[in-house]
Amino acid sequence: MPLKIVYKPHTLHFRKEAGTSRGVLTQKTSWIVIVTDSEKPGVSGYGECGPLPGLSVDDVPDFEAQLANVCSIFNELDLDVFPFNLGIILEQLIPENRPSIRAGIEMALLDIMNGGQRILFKNGFSGNNEGILMNGLIWMGSYDNMLAQVEEKLSQGFTTLKMKVGAIDFDEECRILEAVRQRFDKNTITLRVDANGAFTAENVRERLARLAAFDLHSIEQPVKAGQHELMAELCAASPMPVALDEELIGVTAYRDKFALLKKLMPPFIILKPTLLGGFTATSEWIEIANRLHIGWWVTSALESNIGLNAIAQYTARFSNPLPQGLGTGQLYTNNFESPLTVENGHLYYRKEVAWELPGHALAEPA
Structure with missing residues (x-):
């Protein structure tokens, strides 16, 4: 070549x-x-x-x-x-x-x-304007700030919301969830929460019990990764389904992936291809999860539209009906213009929109 x-x-x-x-x-x-x-x-x-x-x-x-x-x-x-x-x-x-x-x-x-056209995987999403259902992400902030984010996502047509918890006052976080549930039941709005490992062995059980009152779909990574005995107990006994996220990072060998999921048996795993080593590595997690009857969804990890596009096209190969975490493309003031667009809680690839990408005058490796 x-x-x-x-x-x-x-x-x-x-x-x-x-x-x-x-x-x-x-x-x-x-x-x-x-x-x-x-x-x-x-x-x-x-x-x-x-x-x-x-x-x-x-x-x-x-x-x-x-x-x-x-x-x-x-x-x-x-x-x-x-x-x-x-x-x-x-x-x-x-x-x-x-x-x-x-x-x-x-x-x-x-x-x-595949021809250098930003079409890495040919499927309904990349070729036929089929949308990918997403969750709307609510970042941590003050009570008023987070409630305003909830209102914004609901107005944009999202029916699944994922709220970050564990940084502000836990009572206030519960108040926000309660405010959503007072307006919408679980059949109307699905709620996920992501603790990013913020809970401790001492408070996690009490906090899971309180969160369960809000009919949550799942909680991601309630405690820090690496506490396998505690996490196995939580996966088995939590009043709401547990989803592993950070727990998967750094586990690269197929046998280690299988051993981890077999031991913890989480209801769900969250897959971030950039953090897991790409699509080949992510596919191993999916194959193992399917064998063990573990649910999964894919989440972007704050990539620009270049990475988000690739991850979305990869995700669309599997026709997974669960809402995916692919809504990060709108976060930035200086993202690359792309055919990706969010409409009514779905991500679409609109082929009629042109890419605006950096040219070839980049750094030549020393």
Whole structure:
């Protein structure tokens, strides 16, 4: 061919402060990678390496140097890519403890394999204007701020809301959930909550009991990851279904994935491809979850529209009826213009809308 990779950091700026139990986010940096083919001028594959601060395995100070090294090795090898060798390239070129690099380069390679048109997976979403049902995300903030977010999401047609809990006063968080339930029962509005590991072994049972009064669909990661005995107990005995999220991060071997889910047997798992090592790795979690009759849904991890588009197209392959967590594309003031649009609580890919993407004048790996 040969294929070549270049990259560039892109700092995304939030429209509003985004509060989680790990702190408040105002900006987030992703590295955009572009793969080109010397024999096909003008054809490019785009991907996004987007480690999440404080959560990704590869949230490390020398991340860019490690990405540059991977790209440099790739460029030296004169690689060609096909469906049969994509997994081999990713496994042998990129360490498993660099999941967002694997995810971003996988996106770019899938894009160029399919013609460099930002159509990584051909399905009803990417080709036929079929929407993906989503949950509306309510960020942590003051009582009035969070209630205003609820009103905004309801006005936008969302029928599933996911509220971050664990950072402000727990009584106020319960008041917000109560206010929603006084207006809408569980058959009208589905409520999910995400604790991001904020509860402790001492208070988690009492808090789950209080939250159960609001007819919740599920609670994500009630306690910090790694407490397997406690989490197994909560998955079995919680008055509402538990969904694992951070618990999956850093687990890379197939046998370890199976052993974890077999031991904890959660009702649901949450899958963030950027944090798990890309689509090949995510598909392993899905295969195991299906074998163990564990439900799942996919969530973006604050990627730009480049990463979100790839994740949404991947998600659409499975026709999962549960609301997915793919609503983060509207968070930023400087996102890339794309065909992605949110309408009536669904994500759509409107092919008539053009992409506006960074050009090829990016950083050549040293």
